[in-house]
Amino acid sequence: MSKHSQKINNFKAFCDQFERAATELGLDKNLADSIMMPDRELSVEVPLNKDDGSLAVFRGYRIQHNNARGPFKGGIRFHQEVDLDEVRSLAALMTFKTALVNIPYGGGKGGITVDPRNLSKRELEQLSRRFFRRISPIIGVNTDIPAPDVNTNAQIMAWFMDEYSQNNGYSPAIVTGKPVDLGGSLGREAATGRGVFFTIKEVAKEFELNLDGSTAIIQGFGNVGSYAAQFLDEVGCKILAISDISGGYYDESGIDIKNSIEYIKKNGSLDGFKEGKKISNEEILNLKCDFLIPAALASVINKSNAENLNCKFVIEAANGPTTPAGHDILKQMNIPVIPDILTNAGGVVVSYFEWVQNLQQFKWTEEEVNSKLEAKISSTFEEVSSVRKEKNVSFRRSAFMVAIDRVAKAELLRGL
Numbered sequence: 365m366s367k368h369s370q371k372i373n374n375f376k377a378f379c380d381q382f383e384r385a386a387t388e389l390g391l392d393k394n395l396a397d398s399i400m401m402p403d404r405e406l407s408v409e410v411p412l413n414k415d416d417g418s419l420a421v422f423r424g425y426r427i428q429h430n431n432a433r434g435p436f437k438g439g440i441r442f443h444q445e446v447d448l449d450e451v452r453s454l455a456a457l458m459t460f461k462t463a464l465v466n467i468p469y470g471g472g473k474g475g476i477t478v479d480p481r482n483l484s485k486r487e488l489e490q491l492s493r494r495f496f497r498r499i500s501p502i503i504g505v506n507t508d509i510p511a512p513d514v515n516t517n518a519q520i521m522a523w524f525m526d527e528y529s530q531n532n533g534y535s536p537a538i539v540t541g542k543p544v545d546l547g548g549s550l551g552r553e554a555a556t557g558r559g560v561f562f563t564i565k566e567v568a569k570e571f572e573l574n575l576d577g578s579t580a581i582i583q584g585f586g587n588v589g590s591y592a593a594q595f596l597d598e599v600g601c602k603i604l605a606i607s608d609i610s611g612g613y614y615d616e617s618g619i620d621i622k623n624s625i626e627y628i629k630k631n632g633s634l635d636g637f638k639e640g641k642k643i644s645n646e647e648i649l650n651l652k653c654d655f656l657i658p659a660a661l662a663s664v665i666n667k668s669n670a671e672n673l674n675c676k677f678v679i680e681a682a683n684g685p686t687t688p689a690g691h692d693i694l695k696q697m698n699i700p701v702i703p704d705i706l707t708n709a710g711g712v713v714v715s716y717f718e719w720v721q722n723l724q725q726f727k728w729t730e731e732e733v734n735s736k737l738e739a740k741i742s743s744t745f746e747e748v749s750s751v752r753k754e755k756n757v758s759f760r761r762s763a764f765m766v767a768i769d770r771v772a773k774a775e776l777l778r779g780l
């Protein structure tokens with residue numbers, strides 16, 4: 365397993381997954397190769413004048429994977445383990461995520477190999493602005509629209525927007541995930557966790573489970589995990605255990621979610637949280653529950669631990685939490701895995717809504733955003749599920765089949 369907490373499978377492993385779905389679809393091999401190969405890969409030097417007067421130099425990337433269905437779309441990550449292979453994999457993932465939920469975007473991703481914890485606020489701003497200027501020749505409102513990702517946030521998007529607007533006029537649609545005061549969408553912050561919840565609602569409908577009285581375990585209690593927990597809690601799903609970097613907290617009568625969120629607001633993490641029994645991040649995966657929701661790391665369910673799982677469903681809120689070998693074991697155990705490209709697509713869907721609002725110079729209410737998101741997740745789930753039944757394949761395979769088919773059709777219609 366990678367040391368990088370957020371790293372998904374490398375590009376080669378991602379291609380294997382793609383190829384299996386493409387073969388099932390009967391896609392022409394050359395067309396498949398053309399879809400998988402990134403359209404453009406930009407690698408840039410990002411120099412920074414540090415506060416102490418010294419010069420530091422960083423490496424940044426923007427990978428534009430595919431734009432057959434619309435502008436490249438995907439986040440910018442600042443992390444010390446960012447590398448070309450990772451950004452390439454994440455860019456490809458975006459192509460299929462946007463295609464699956466049928467929004468008019470392609471896939472892209474970017475990043476800088478830097479540990480932002482070592483930067484002052486001034487240095488972070490300088491680095492962000494310099495990086496944006498370096499990639500700006502290939503960025504545009506109708507060509508490539510960045511967004512936040514690991515260790516980047518609304519403030520950094522505001523700096524990106526400011527850089528672009530200085531040369532192009534006021535252009536909020538150049539990035540999504542902006543502060544609400546600068547054209548960000550209402551509902552964006554909770555969107556990924558809300559999408560996870562809507563996905564679980566669909567699973568419950570399909571498998572005839574009552575969410576009131578059901579149980580869930582959540583590994584990773586950050587933005588995605590904590591919002592998913594709140595929405596599940598509101599409909600009577602008991603959250604038996606939660607965890608973050610400080611470890612896991614298990615209470616068979618159910619964790620008090622409001623209390624745990626308050627605790628994090630005050631203390632920055634769950635460290636020292638007194639509710640329930642303290643368990644490890646490994647143990648939390650083996651607890652009996654209806655919904656196991658990995659919402660932090662990649663590759664946490666793998667060939668060494670998949671057979672210990674005791675859940676009815678794995679709901680992939682994080683990117684790439686189940687390795688292909690782990691997935692095969694779960695298949696044998698008849699545990700359905702609801703894949704990341706469907707489960708965590710709520711974020712990019714509301715990013716798309718933000719872009720649409722910016723282009724129209726119009727603001728939707730939060731209720732409007734949430735109900736449009738639910739309609740999108742619900743129709744996507746139904747589509748994936750119907751292919752799954754018709755072809756007798758897993759949720760992951762059927763999701764990729766739906767997505768690849770859309771990209772392939774667009775490629776062919778546009779002409780290669």
Ligand code: NAD
Pocket residue numbers: 369370556583584585586587588589607608609610633645659660661662681682683708709711712
């Ligand atoms: P976050 O930084 O807000 O939260 C991450 C959580 O994981 C934190 O609680 C952190 O303490 C915990 N964590 C870190 N190391 C851990 C470890 N070793 N064991 C257990 N927990 C650990 O991040 P997030 O935005 O909630 O993203 C979570 C996952 O969802 C990531 O895989 C991300 O790529 C994916 N995702 C996020 C979004 C989004 O809109 N935020 C969209 C799509 C996918």
